[in-house]
Amino acid sequence: MKTKSIIAGMLSTMLLAVGCNKEDGGNRVTPEAGVKTYASFSVSLLNQSTRAASNDSNAVAEETKISDLHIYIFNGGVLETKGKITLDGNNKGTSALATTTGTKTIYAVPNYDATGDIGSLQSDFEKQLIDAANIAEENGFFMAGKTEATLIERTEDEAKLDANLIKIPVARGAAKVQMQFGTNVPVKPVVNAKVANAKFTLAQQNSQTYLAKLVDGVSPKGKKAEQEDKENDGTYDHLMKLPTTDDEFKWINAGTTYQNTYATSKYLAENVNENPTTGNTSYVLVSLQVTPQAKANGDGNVIETPLTPGTTFYVLAKEEVSSGKITFASKDDKILYFEQETDANTYKTVDQSVADYKVLKYTNGISYYRLNIRDIRKTNLTEKYAVNRNHYYKVNITEISNLGFNTAAGTIPTDPTTPLETQTYISADITIEAWTVVDMNEPLG
Numbered sequence: 001m002k003t004k005s006i007i008a009g010m011l012s013t014m015l016l017a018v019g020c021n022k023e024d025g026g027n028r029v030t031p032e033a034g035v036k037t038y039a040s041f042s043v044s045l046l047n048q049s050t051r052a053a054s055n056d057s058n059a060v061a062e063e064t065k066i067s068d069l070h071i072y073i074f075n076g077g078v079l080e081t082k083g084k085i086t087l088d089g090n091n092k093g094t095s096a097l098a099t100t101t102g103t104k105t106i107y108a109v110p111n112y113d114a115t116g117d118i119g120s121l122q123s124d125f126e127k128q129l130i131d132a133a134n135i136a137e138e139n140g141f142f143m144a145g146k147t148e149a150t151l152i153e154r155t156e157d158e159a160k161l162d163a164n165l166i167k168i169p170v171a172r173g174a175a176k177v178q179m180q181f182g183t184n185v186p187v188k189p190v191v192n193a194k195v196a197n198a199k200f201t202l203a204q205q206n207s208q209t210y211l212a213k214l215v216d217g218v219s220p221k222g223k224k225a226e227q228e229d230k231e232n233d234g235t236y237d238h239l240m241k242l243p244t245t246d247d248e249f250k251w252i253n254a255g256t257t258y259q260n261t262y263a264t265s266k267y268l269a270e271n272v273n274e275n276p277t278t279g280n281t282s283y284v285l286v287s288l289q290v291t292p293q294a295k296a297n298g299d300g301n302v303i304e305t306p307l308t309p310g311t312t313f314y315v316l317a318k319e320e321v322s323s324g325k326i327t328f329a330s331k332d333d334k335i336l337y338f339e340q341e342t343d344a345n346t347y348k349t350v351d352q353s354v355a356d357y358k359v360l361k362y363t364n365g366i367s368y369y370r371l372n373i374r375d376i377r378k379t380n381l382t383e384k385y386a387v388n389r390n391h392y393y394k395v396n397i398t399e400i401s402n403l404g405f406n407t408a409a410g411t412i413p414t415d416p417t418t419p420l421e422t423q424t425y426i427s428a429d430i431t432i433e434a435w436t437v438v439d440m441n442e443p444l445g
Contacts, residue, residue: 115128142173176265
């Protein structure tokens with residue numbers, strides 16, 4: 001009773017203590033644990049105080065919507081209270097949640113009703129799996145955040161008046177990717193072609209994500225021992241497979257500058273692996289229309305006449321499908337392009353050095369490139385090739401150094417254990433800003 005009297009006498013001045021006890025005039029006041037109380041909540045996106053996108057130049061309206069807020073209060077690692085809070089236009093609660101006094105761990109989960117039964121463990125709650133297909137919906141992104149707070153005794157009305165207001169920062173469960181393709185992207189002489197109509201999509205995204213960020217330091221099935229490729233297609237089975245038809249890729253046209261809209265962005269779940277390889281790393285799949293500036297006949301004679309944009313052409317190539325490496329037949333350090341398949345086959349008999357090369361068809365001149373999402377500031381491979389939630393990856397193509405693959409599937413080596421560091425197709429300069437932004441300046445080839 002004495003403790004309650006002290007608290008009652010300080011109601012007008014006492015604020016919620018987060019991670020510590022309240023101290024006033026040198027006298028420490030410890031709230032009585034386990035007494036019925038009420039708390040209200042407000043949430044803010046990291047680097048953003050309200051739901052208005054204008055507070056973050058890297059956010060668009062669809063990425064900031066919070067339609068509902070679910071609260072989960074843990075006491076000693078066990079779920080004690082849960083409920084749904086209504087919010088005003090500034091993401092501040094207009095209702096209060098009945099709970100008990102004492103030090104708690106509180107989870108805020110906007111736009112998603114997480115699984116959690118009273119009495120369940122916090123460790124299980126944090127590791128529950130979220131379907132990655134639903135984490136970046138136009139009407140509300142999956143988000144999550146937690147804080148430690150000490151709740152004191154308050155009435156429901158007092159809680160609504162901010163007496164027990166808990167502020168919780170939340171982060172989007174998705175990462176964002178955009179790509180730009182400038183007007184004067186250099187093309188190396190070996191390519192001897194013009195490129196246009198840059199498009200991009202994503203490949204090898206995680207199909208699931210944890211509710212909490214990287215509970216075990218890696219994403220679901222991010223440990224080497226948990227990864228399998230039963231289908232022998234070069235992509236580990238827990239990741240999304242490449243579509244089988246072009247329409248399913250849902251390509252986005254790259255602008256000459258970044259177009260920061262929901263419609264021009266791709267979103268994916270975090271993907272952090274203990275041992276990053278070609279089979280488990282998420283990447284940006286790029287499509288370019290390649291127009292050769294010269295063509296060869298069956299004798300290997302080169303005619304300096306550009307093909308018409310969109311023309312199907314053929315090349316001779318030696319593929320190492322297990323590693324993803326490809327070597328093109330060339331003359332005078334320029335790739336040989338054939339307008340007719342028969343000419344390509346004829347040349348194989350003329351030049352015995354390419355007799356074992358395959359004829360590859362580039363339908364409508366489309367070439368595909370792989371850009372592993374990465375942060376070159378990191379030296380540890382796990383961190384370097386990680387896709388992190390609430391990060392914004394801006395991919396800037398800086399150079400075309402070689403002809404790409406004739407199919408999207410060609411960007412995936414058949415051996416999923418191929419080390420990423422053996423790949424020479426991409427490089428990146430990355431900066432991190434609010435949302436968080438990761439700039440990737442990328443040559444292709």
